[in-house]
Each structure stands twice: as structure tokens, then as C-alpha cells.
Amino acid sequence: MPSSPKIYVAGHRGMVGSAIVRTLQRQGHENIVTRTHAELDLTEQAAVRAFFEQERPDQVYLAAAKVGGIYANNTYPAEFIYQNLMMEANIIEAAFRNGVKNLLFLGSSCIYPKLADQPMREDALLTGTLEATNEPYALAKIAGIKLCESYNRQYHVSHGIDYRSVMPTNLYGPGDNYHPENSHVIPALIRRFHEAKVNRSPRVYIWGTGTPKREFLFVDDMALASVHVMALDKATYDQHTQPMLSHINVGYGSDITIRELAETIGKTVGYEGTIEFDSSKPDGAPRKLMDSARLNALGWHAKVELATGLASAYQDFLKNESART
Ligand SMILES: NC(=O)C1=CN([C@@H]2O[C@H](COP(=O)(O)OP(=O)(O)OC[C@H]3O[C@@H](n4cnc5c(N)ncnc54)[C@H](OP(=O)(O)O)[C@@H]3O)[C@@H](O)[C@H]2O)C=CC1
Numbered sequence: 523m524p525s526s527p528k529i530y531v532a533g534h535r536g537m538v539g540s541a542i543v544r545t546l547q548r549q550g551h552e553n554i555v556t557r558t559h560a561e562l563d564l565t566e567q568a569a570v571r572a573f574f575e576q577e578r579p580d581q582v583y584l585a586a587a588k589v590g591g592i593y594a595n596n597t598y599p600a601e602f603i604y605q606n607l608m609m610e611a612n613i614i615e616a617a618f619r620n621g622v623k624n625l626l627f628l629g630s631s632c633i634y635p636k637l638a639d640q641p642m643r644e645d646a647l648l649t650g651t652l653e654a655t656n657e658p659y660a661l662a663k664i665a666g667i668k669l670c671e672s673y674n675r676q677y678h679v680s681h682g683i684d685y686r687s688v689m690p691t692n693l694y695g696p697g698d699n700y701h702p703e704n705s706h707v708i709p710a711l712i713r714r715f716h717e718a719k720v721n722r723s724p725r726v727y728i729w730g731t732g733t734p735k736r737e738f739l740f741v742d743d744m745a746l747a748s749v750h751v752m753a754l755d756k757a758t759y760d761q762h763t764q765p766m767l768s769h770i771n772v773g774y775g776s777d778i779t780i781r782e783l784a785e786t787i788g789k790t791v792g793y794e795g796t797i798e799f800d801s802s803k804p805d806g807a808p809r810k811l812m813d814s815a816r817l818n819a820l821g822w823h824a825k826v827e828l829a830t831g832l833a834s835a836y837q838d839f840l841k842n843e844s845a846r847t
């Protein structure tokens with residue numbers, strides 16, 4: 523019986539990384555290696571090389587990144603482009619140097635042009651101007667896709683390299699970042715509505731106009747998609763990602779306006795005040811619905827509906843809030 527593969531999950535304490543670890547464990551994988559940020563700073567090339575030389579994993583899930591919502595991206599562009607470029611370059615290069623044949627890189631839906639046709643297909647990449655609020659982060663993610671593609675093109679035949687990229691839509695769920703400013707919209711609004719309920723505030727302000735639309739995928743569905751794509755044999759995977767397309771979209775399949783989302787989160791939390799919009803804050807991309815037909819054809823579909831996922835996310839917030847206070 524071959525021993526189970528040694529799997530390195532980079533970013534294992536993050537929302538997606540922790541979901542990938544629990545999904546792998548549920549599927550019987552026990553040989554999972556991790557390092558915290560304090561133990562291994564992935565922007566340090568020598569430290570990353572030493573880690574891979576020591577551990578020599580068989581598979582890598584690259585779920586570590588500098589991540590944040592529209593405000594964080596807009597406020598810290600240098601950190602977003604530099605740290606993400608360094609982490610992905612260090613990990614992908616050290617993985618190759620140490621014989622790792624299978625790696626999964628997590629990109630993002632913001633790699634696509636601001637005004638791409640909706641829903642956005644994988645071949646829309648690099649066909650137009652990016653959304654300004656997260657362009658540095660998006661360029662780092664595009665570089666990550668191209669790193670995987672380039673190592674495959676140069677080293678697949680000689681070294682069996684098969685590095686894949688998944689492009690998640692907006693994600694939410696247990697382990698999310700609830701920072702009031704730097705978070706994404708769902709955790710930000712869960713926290714804001716909860717605090718408004720507790721403090722009996724008469725109104726809650728939502729950023730922007732409420733008119734943009736977003737697609738939201740529960741993080742455990744994203745983890746299942748990641749493990750599913752990693753496990754696909756190469757011929758099947760290549761059949762659905764045309765030769766020059768190495769990345770594959772992972773979406774929920776439908777989107778809603780930020781206004782509808784805010785109303786739904788208000789109900790989930792049990793807030794009874796009024797919702798107002800602060801149009802001094804940016805809207806970002808008007809819409810970014812993913813076309814996930816390729817991944818659907820490969821046998822994965824999202825399962826968790828928004829109302830169910832939001833209830834789970836709120837419970838996670840409450841559990842962590844008691845730990846915070
Ligand atoms: N959340 C979302 O809506 C979306 C996320 N994605 C992508 O999914 C992936 C995971 O995102 P998510 O789980 O939400 O992000 P999180 O911020 O929850 O997790 C990121 C992880 O990376 C770690 N990390 C960051 N910098 C370093 C570093 N220099 N060295 C070592 N570890 C580091 C963090 O550790 P620590 O906190 O200790 O610094 C954290 O554990 C990312 O690639 C992200 O771009 C894509 C689309 C949407």
C-alpha cells in the first residue's frame with residue numbers, strides 16, 4: 523500500500539488553508555505538513571528553500587497570501603503586490619527545486635478585466651484593463667498563474683511538473699478575517715450588523731452605492747474544489763483547460779447586489795434598524811460573476827447556499843468574538 527502523499531498546505535491557519543486541511547483530514551490524509559507565519563515567513567527565499575529541502579513534500583496547496591478587501595487593497599498596494607509576488611515565486615521555485623510535481627495555486631476572480639463580459643470565462647484573462655482598487659494584487663495573481671504555466675511548459679516533459687491554478691470568486695465562512703476595515707464585505711457586515719444590534723444603533727452604513735453585484739462561495743465548497751482539481755489526472759484536466767489556459771474558475775454560479783447582501787446579513791444577524799449607503803467609499807468592480815462551466819464539467823459544483831453559509835459564518839463570528847473579548 524503506497525504511503526499517503528506528504529502534503530504541504532501553505533497558509534493553513536487562513537480561512538481557505540484551514541478549510542483545505544480539514545477537507546484533506548476528512549478524506550483520510552494524515553501526512554499534512556504546515557508552518558505558521560511566525561515559523562516560516564514565505565517572503566524569505568532562503569527560508570522557503572530550506573523548508574522544502576527539509577520536508578520535500580509530494581503535493582503543495584498554495585493558500586498563503588496577503589489578502590484583504592477593497593479598502594485594504596486600495597490602501598496597501600505595495601504590500602499586496604510585493605508580498606504576494608514573493609510568496610508565490612518562492613514557493614513555486616522551491617517546490618520545483620525539491621521535486622514537487624503537483625502544486626495548486628490559488629488566484630482570484632479579480633484577475634479578469636473590470637468590464638469583462640459576464641459571466642467571466644478563463645479566456646478573458648489579459649483582454650482588458652483591471653479594476654484599479656485591486657490591480658496590484660491582481661497582477662501578482664496573474665504572475666502566479668504564469669509561473670505555474672511556465673514551469674509546466676519548460677519542465678513537464680523532463681520533470682513531470684503539473685502545477686495548476688484555481689481562480690476563486692469571493693469567499694466567506696469559518697476562519698474569515700473580521701477586521702472592521704481590512705476585511706471583505708461579508709465578514710465586515712456580519713461584524714457591523716452584530717455590533718449595531720448589540721449597541722441598539724438605529725442605522726448601519728454600507729460602503730458604496732449597493733449596486734455592484736458579487737458572487738459568494740462558501741469556503742468549504744472552495745476547499746472541496748481545490749482537492750478535486752488537485753486529484754484530477756492530467757489528461758482529464760487538460761481536456762477542459764485549453765492548452766494555453768492553465769487556470770480554472772471556481773464560482774457559486776449566481777450573484778446578488780451588495781444591497782441584497784446587506785439586507786440578507788441584517789436578517790441573519792437579527793438587526794432591525796435601517797440600512798444606509800456611504801457613497802464616499804468605492805464600489806470596485808461593477809460585477810464579477812465567474813463562468814465555472816469547465817470545473818462543473820470536471821465534476822465539481824457548489825453546494826452551500828448563501829443563507830446557510832451566512833448562518834454558519836455568523837456562528838463562527840460569535841464563537842471567535844467570545845474568544846476576542
Ligand atoms: N477570501 C477571499 O474572498 C478570497 C481569497 N482568495 C485567495 O485564497 C487564498 C487564501 O485566502 P484566505 O484564506 O481568505 O486568506 P487569509 O488571510 O485567511 O489566509 C492567508 C494565510 O497566509 C498567511 N500568510 C500571509 N503572509 C504570510 C507570510 N509572509 N508568510 C507566511 N504565511 C503568510 C497568513 O498567516 P498570518 O495571518 O499569520 O499572517 C494566513 O494564514 C489567497 O491566495 C487569496 O488570495 C481568492 C479569492 C477570494
Ligand SMILES: C[C@H]1O[C@H](OP(=O)(O)OP(=O)(O)OC[C@H]2O[C@@H](n3cnc4c(=O)[nH]c(N)nc43)[C@H](O)[C@@H]2O)[C@@H](O)[C@@H](O)C1=O
Nearest residue numbers: 590591592630692705706707710728729730734804805806
Ligand atoms: C475577493 C476578491 O475581490 C476583492 O474585491 P471586492 O469583491 O470588491 O472586495 P470586497 O468584498 O471588499 O467588496 C465587495 C463590495 O462590497 C462593498 N462593501 C459594502 N460595505 C463594505 C464593507 O463594510 N467592507 C467591504 N470590504 N466592502 C463593503 C464594496 O464597496 C464592494 O462594492 C478584492 O479586494 C480581492 O480581495 C479579491 O480577491
